[in-house]
Amino acid sequence: MTGGAPVPVADADAAAWGDLLAGSYRQIGDRAMRDLPICNDALGVEAVGFRRFNGTIVGIMVTPWFMNVVMPASAVAQTMSGATVQVRFPAGNIEFIISEVGQMGRIASCSLFSPMFQLADMAAARATAEAAIVELMLPADSEEAVRRREPATTPIDRRNFLRGALMERRE
Numbered sequence: 719m720t721g722g723a724p725v726p727v728a729d730a731d732a733a734a735w736g737d738l739l740a741g742s743y744r745q746i747g748d749r750a751m752r753d754l755p756i757c758n759d760a761l762g763v764e765a766v767g768f769r770r771f772n773g774t775i776v777g778i779m780v781t782p783w784f785m786n787v788v789m790p791a792s793a794v795a796q797t798m799s800g801a802t803v804q805v806r807f808p809a810g811n812i813e814f815i816i817s818e819v820g821q822m823g824r825i826a827s828c829s830l831f832s833p834m835f836q837l838a839d840m841a842a843a844r845a846t847a848e849a850a851i852v853e854l855m856l857p858a859d860s861e862e863a864v865r866r867r868e869p870a871t872t873p874i875d876r877r878n879f880l881r882g883a884l885m886e887r888r889e
Contacts, residue, residue, distance in 0.1 A: 736765030767851035778847035791824035
């Protein structure tokens with residue numbers, strides 16, 4: 719599934735590819751992953767944020783055992799399973815590994831989480847995946863990216879702290 723938001727016509731084929739890939743992972747989950755201790759039972763399989771990018775498709779695959787950035791391998795490399803390739807995104811270069819997935823054939827994937835126990839439910843997994851694809855498409859030198867990388871608070875100057883200069887002032 720691609721979530722509740724309408725899918726732009728240009729991304730319809732990307733969303734469909736993501737849904738097909740999700741179907742392959744559901745089969746893998748039912749056949750080989752069920753009851754393994756690395757699976758988070760609170761999660762399912764979902765394709766999130768699939769879109770067209772530089773003439774190919776990219777999105778986030780969420781499963782109970784991993785969350786990966788994925789794309790068709792044919793778009794990035796003519797190489798064997800197990801090989802790694804670098805793909806340039808607005809956020810920077812990302813390393814992918816080539817693998818085979820059921821009827822989908824060769825895909826390129828980059829692990830974001832594995833296992834998935836830090837995510838409580840599908841809503842949290844979906845929100846994390848949506849945030850990840852936004853970050854991937856955000857140019858590294860954009861104002862927004864720079865702002866997001868800045869610390870949320872000002873670092874504490876140890877000398878002023880020890881002198882009591884950082885005490886809260888009440889007026």
